Structures are given as C-alpha cells and as structure tokens.
Amino acid sequence: MRSLTSRRHHKAARLLLVAVALLVTGGIYAVVSPAASVAAPTPEETIARGKELFAVSCASCHGLNGEGLASQGAPSLVGVGAAAVDFQMRTGRMPMANPLVQAPGKTNPFTPEEIAAISLYVASLGDGPAIPDPDQYDPSGLSPEEVAVGGDLFRTNCSACHNFQGSGGALPNGKVAPPLLDAEPIDIHEAMRTGPGEMPVFADQAIPDKDVKAMIAYLDQVHAEPSAGLSLGGLGPVSEGFWAWVVGIGGLVLFAMWITKKAARR
Template sequence: MKALAARRRSRYAPVILLLLALLMTGGVLALVDAGTADATSAESSSEDAEAGERLFQANCATCHGLDATGTDIGPSLVGVGAASVDFQMATGRMPMRMNGPQAPAGNPSFTPEEINQVAAFVAALGPGPSVPTAEQVDPEMGDAANGMELFRTNCAMCHNAVGAGGALSEGRYAPALDGSTPTEIYEAMLTGPQSMPVFNDANITPEGKRDVIAYLVAQRDVSVGGLSLGSVGPVNEGVWVWIVGMGVLVAASVWIGAKSS
C-alpha cells in the first residue's frame, strides 16, 4: 500500500500546495485591506460632509436655505451633485457677489479642500453628477478631430467655433473657454451652468466629452500668423477691413481730389 501511495504522489504536490496557500493568504489580506479602505473612505467622506455642512450654512444658506432646498433667492441644490458645486465654486461664480443676468467667473473664495467639503455635503443630499476623474478629462487621451465635430455641432453657436465666447440675449453671454481647465469644461457639459444646456452621457458620451476637451486644448496652441482679433470669426474681421480699408480709400480719394484741384 505504501508503495502504491508513493507512486500516486506527484513530486509537484508540495509546490502546488505552497502556491494555493499563498493565493489564499493573499486573498484574505486583500479582503481585509479592502474593508479597511472602504471604512476609512466612508469615514473621510462623512467628515468632509460634516465640515462642508458647516461651511455651507455659514456662506451659502442665505440664498439656498439651511437644508439646501432653496429659497426665493437661490435654487435647491438637492440632486445637483458634487460636479455642479465644484464648477461653481472653483470658477469663483459662487458665492455670487451681486445679482445680474448671470454669475461672472472670478477668483475662488474657498480653498480646494473647502470646495471638496461643500461638494461632499451637497452630494450627500441626493444623487447627482460627480466630479470627473483625471482620466476622463485628459486631453492626451482624446480625439481632437471628433471633438471638433461634436463642439461645432453642439457648442459653437454660442461659444464660437474655437471657444472664443459670444454674446447671448438679455445681457447673458457664453464665456471664452481658453482659460478653463479640462475639469471645468467637463463639469460644464455635465451640469449645464447658467444658460448652457445639460449634455448628459446620452447626449455626449464621456469619451465624446474628452474629445471636446482635446479639441479646445488644441486650439490654444494654434497660430496662423497675424492678428487674431479675438478669434471671433469673419464678422469682426470684416468690420475691421471695412473700417480701415474703406477709410484708407476715402482718405486717398480726398487727397487725390485736393491735389487735382
């Protein structure tokens, strides 16, 4: 029997058993670490939300209400998500400094950490768009050619073909995008601030949004020579040619007429 058992035992058995033991140990450790990480993340998120609630009540509740459900001055923030808060506060649009057709961009009033805390508080009020990841807004991973088609189809009528901005009705305007960060551009498409419509993932996919960012970033390095005149397009360039060109022709005609007489 011993001889039969010895023949059945493979010389690779100890190695296989060792590998199985290592795999089981690694799996157990991974589960323990994941549970610890989730608990730490949840605790950190809870602390951020609590700190954000204090900041919100001190700086935002006058317009949006203590529970962020809105007042006659400001809208409800329940369900707007962290992306909306991050965009509005990081661009300095909120807190709004004065009433007007729309909130102008400016220097942010809060640090990035404080903005994250307020965003965490608002995100806890209801489901909404979250702040995009670094991969989602990386222009190097986007297709600028496809982004050009998407931008000129959906955005150029307000922002100009290269994102130079433009005027809208009733004192509102589409801002220039040459100073906007990729994250701000993505968040604007996702949340639709001011007069801008919302481009959710059904309208423009996350990859499409990244392509739009790639196109806009590519325009910042384009130089075709001469004066761009704000890159607004043929309208202001035509006005410039009309005023200067016709002015020169009229002046030359007057001069020729004066010399001939």
C-alpha cells in the same frame, strides 16, 4: 576666541546663518505640516464640515438645507451633484455676491479641501453628477481622427453660443457665453454635465466621456499657445510653501538687517 567673534560678525557669515536657519525651519515645516500628520477625516466628518461652511457662505440664498430660496432667486441644490458645486466654486461663480446678474468668474477664496467638503455635503442631499476623475477628461493620447471628431461635436453642440473656436459670444438676453480659452479640461467636463446658468446639460448618454475628451483635445489644439506667467507648476504644495517661507521670511530678515545697520550708522 577673538578670531571666531570677528568671523561671526562677518556679513557673509551672518547671511549664511540666516540661510541655514531658514532651511532648517522650512524643512521642519515641510515635515510636520498638518497635511502630513493629521489623520484624514471620515466622509461623515467631511460632510459635517461642508454643512457648516454651507451654512455660513451659501445658506443665505440656497437655504439651510440647500432647498433654494425663491426670495433670492437661488435654485435648490438637491440633486445638482458634487460636480456642480465644484465647478461653481472653483471658477469663482459661487458664493454669488449679487443674484440679479450672471455670476462673474472671480478668484475663489476657498481652499480645495473646503470646496471638496461643501461638494460632498451637497452631493449628500441628492444624487447628481460626481466630480470627474482625470481619466474622464484628460485629452492626452488621442489620435488626429478622434480630435477631428471632437471638432465636429464642438461645432454642432457648442459653437452656437461659444463661437467656432470657443472665443465666446453674447446671448440674446444680455447674458454671455464666456470664452473657453482659459477653461481647464475639468471645467469643460463639469460644465457639460451640470449646465451652469443658461447653458444646457449635456449628459453622459448624449455625449459620453470619450467624446468629451475629444472635444477637449480639439479646444486644446485650437488654443495651443505658450502659456504666459510665472508658475511653480509641478513642485506641489509643500515645496511651494517651503519656498514661500524661505524667500518671504528671508527677504524680511534681510530687510530688518539692512534697517538696523542704517540706524546704527546714524
């Protein structure tokens, strides 16, 4: 009995206990987290949810039914398609703070589910480009000849505004064509199909998906550099949540233990 108590008070044992408790609760979280247990909503439910979100965040400029409000200088969204909403929201352009200046790309505060719901709602207002599948923009596996064609297409269609290597440039009216260094393949596909701001639309009939992929491969080649920064890449949302839980709460618990010990010493 005595030896058990003293061992329980041993620092390492306490740390071990905390670690085990966190792993267990984190594991339970990963198993019962809502994404895993709630049935997927129907398309009708998703559209209804999108309409609600739209009313709160977008209707003040685009109107309650996406018809656009001239007083806000905001265009109708009927027929812009899911791709336009996905592009504008993921890149942080919408919801816009000030309609008088070009929307800056800022971090977007919406979850992927919310963006998908609003996209589906806007798509329900009228036909427009859909959010592309990876096989429409994934540039892997192209031959050097195809990439060279992509380079030609980029120089012909895009470099007037975005510069030869996609490094961006100023437009005559004070607007800017942003650098494409950080643009994801899906951003490039969606921007071409939806024509944000001053950019023209490049429709499928003019530049089919296979050429879009070649252009993306060309830009990848031009911008090939090791990416900086810490990323949990590939681990997926559940394991990221799991590690955030273990590391975050673990840190707090260790801090609390340190504080109490300090107080006790006084």
